[in-house]
Each structure stands twice: as structure tokens, then as C-alpha cells.
Amino acid sequence: MLGHAELITRLALAAIMGGAIGFERERLLWAAGLRTHMLVCVGSCLIMMVSAFGFGDVLGQPAVVLDPSRVAAQVVSGIGFLGAGTILLRGEVVKGLTTAASLWAVAAIGLAVGGGLYVAAIATTILVLGILAGVKPLEEHWRGRMQTRELSLSVRRGSMTIDTLQEATRERSSRIRQFVVRPGADPDVEEVTVSFVRLSRQSVSSIAQRLRDNPAVLSVDEIDPAKS
Template identity: 50%
Template sequence: MDLVYNPEVWQISYWEITFRMVLALLLGGLIGLERELGGHFAGFRTHILVCLGSAAIVILSIYGFSEFASEPNVRMDPARLAAQVISGIGFLGAGTIMRTGLTISGLTTAASLWVVAAIGLTVGAGFYFGAAILTLLVAVSLFFFNKMEKRFSRTKKTRHLIIRVSKGSTCLNQVVSHLSHNGIQINKLMMETEDSSGSEGILIIRLHLKLKKTNRYEQIIAELSLIDGMRGLETEGEAI
């Protein structure tokens, strides 16, 4: 059965293009606003640009080559350009991920950029209801679940600790004794030698701790810095 060419399928009005682009701006801006208020690297404008660009690409992919749709040797593939957005946005998201000590930040912002690109693609393709529902769910996740996550993390009873001690000192034994005396269990311990031009060797010790109580944790860690032979101490990415 021969396929019948329907020119209306490949046509879009200026009004429809404008509506889709404005809607992409609003939905992307809503997600970006939460990131901006949180002080993240990729904020309000970045999310708007990603959403607008994604919408523009899918509009171009579907309607930009309509004049060639009637050619007998041309096969239209509206998803080809749009598919490249999903893979390409990963490079932008990678730029928002930062590592400080044992703490990795920016993963949520990278994910929000990726999902904003999906929102833009959805709007550009004309699936307005799907784009609205997706934006609503993302907004709920970022605005409300973020508060729940922070509340949960305050009661989390695991911590990471990095200490630097002089080689040959009894500092490590004192650290283990002090932690044990205060009810802190060491689940994992890793040691490595720090490259240093000085004559004194330094050991880097990484500890994964389990706490029974969290209310005195900061005080206990501060007391560790007073032990003889301690050359540095870092907890959850913050130097003490």
C-alpha cells in the first residue's frame, strides 16, 4: 500500500511556534528558579536556555525540512536531531558536578538539566500535557523532597572522615581509642602515603564511621585535632 503524502502533517504556524517556545521558557524557568534560589552553578537562565534550545531543536527536526517531505527518495526522521539532545546535554551536566574531599555535589543540578532538556523536547513535539505533568513532578521533587532529604540527612548516622598523621606516631591509635570511647564505630579504614617533598612522611587515613548519636559529633571531631601528630583533618568535605 502506497503512503499518501499529507502536507499538513509537516506544517506549523508562527503562532504555534511562539506558543511552544514561550511554554518551554516558562517550564524551564520554573525548574531553574529552584536551582537559582539554592545557589547552584546552573540556575535560572541556564535551565531556560536548555529548555528553549531543546524545544527549538525538536521543532526544527519535525518541521524544518518539510519542503523535502514530498521528495520520493527522502525519508523523514523527526527523532534524529532530538535524540542528539539527550546525549549532548550530558556534557553540560558534567560541568556542574564538583568533588570536594569526600563530598560530591552538583548531581541533582546535572539531573535537572537533563530533565529540563526532556521537558523542552516534549513541548517542542506538542505534548503539552506530558510536559506540564513532568514539570510538576520535577518541581515537587526539587522543592519539597529536598526539604525531606535535608531533614533525613541531619539524623543520618554515617560519616566520612579523612585524617593526616605523621608516620611513626601513635596518633592513629589515639584516634581509634577516642572514637571508640565516644561510641563511634569504624566500619572501614583505608591508608595511603601522601606525596610530599618534605622529610616528614604523612599518612592519609580515610575512615567510614557509624554513629550511635549525632549530637556531639562535631565536638568529638574537634577534639581529634588536638591529638599530637595530627597534621590535618577533614570531615564531609570540610577541613577542620
């Protein structure tokens, strides 16, 4: 049986570790933030200790078999309902998956602390914080490069062909995903939409400037993918 000091130490350590991860989510203003992560971690820790040490008075009784792993398994599966509450569908984009995963990881950290696996719990906390805070800039950079970017052009009728566009894009011509020409409001004007993939904003801006230098191009607008 655990002593009172050890019991309180484990609960406090679980609160600190859950709070460290929750603070990162709170910083980004997610619904499941500091308090939610702390509560999940402390609750998981307590459940693990109850499972492992809370039935000492019935040990040795006939037909009594204790399996702490069964309670731990229920925590891992039961945390799913809380994680599901953080997942939102905004238009066609799913948001909150990372926060749901962090809640799941925090529950595991709480179980580890409750089981006395301090090194594993501390190492996992550091790794989770590194993933949430450190990998995010790399992920955003990669997503930014993979985003579809568009240019909207107004040109003189018949002046914009795929060859003209490839000349303006130069070595980036292989990144052209779509080239659409539509009649404009003026019979002598056409509206052109060009989509690019895996191009940075700077590259698209450079292409737009070269197109503006073409006398047949009346206007060029860059479409922000975040607002389209």
C-alpha cells in the first residue's frame, strides 16, 4: 500500500505534467486547454493507483483476482469520448485532432505516474511537448508549400496561352495544376485562372510580377488560399 506522501506526490506530479501539455494547448486557445489536461492526467493517475493498491483488503480472499491492467485499458478507451468532443468539422476541414491525441497521451502519462513509472512519464511529457510545440512550425512550413495557390488574370483576348504561361513560370512550369480561360465582361478581355501546387508564396509572387510585365496582361491578383 502506498504511503500518503507517495500518493500525494504522484497526483501532484501528474497535475504538473498534464498542465505542461495543457498549457501548450491553452496558448492556442483550444477548448481542451490547461485545466482539461490537468484533470485528465490527475484522474488517470488516481484510477491507476486505485486499481493497483485500492483493493488490498480483499487480497487473499478465495476467488479474488486483481488485474490492474483492466482498469488502465478502460481509461485508454474511455478517454475517447472526451477527445471526440474536441474534434470539430469546420466546412470541409477537420479541426482538433491534435488536441484529442494530446488528451489521449496525457491519460497515458497519468497512468504511468500512477503506476510509479516516473522516468517513462517524464520522458513522454517532454516528447509530447516537443511534438506539439517543436514540430508544428515544420508541419506548417510543409503544408504551406503543399497548398494550392492561384492567380486570377485579366488579359487581352487570345493573348494568354499555355506557352505564354510556361514562359512566365520558367522552371516552375511543372507546378501548374490548372489553367482555365473564360470570357470576360468585355468581349476583348478574357479572365484566366491559374492554379499552382507545391509553390511558396514568394515564387507565386515572382511569377505574378513577370505576368504583370506582359503588355497583354491587364491585371493580376493573387488569391490567398486561406481566404478562398
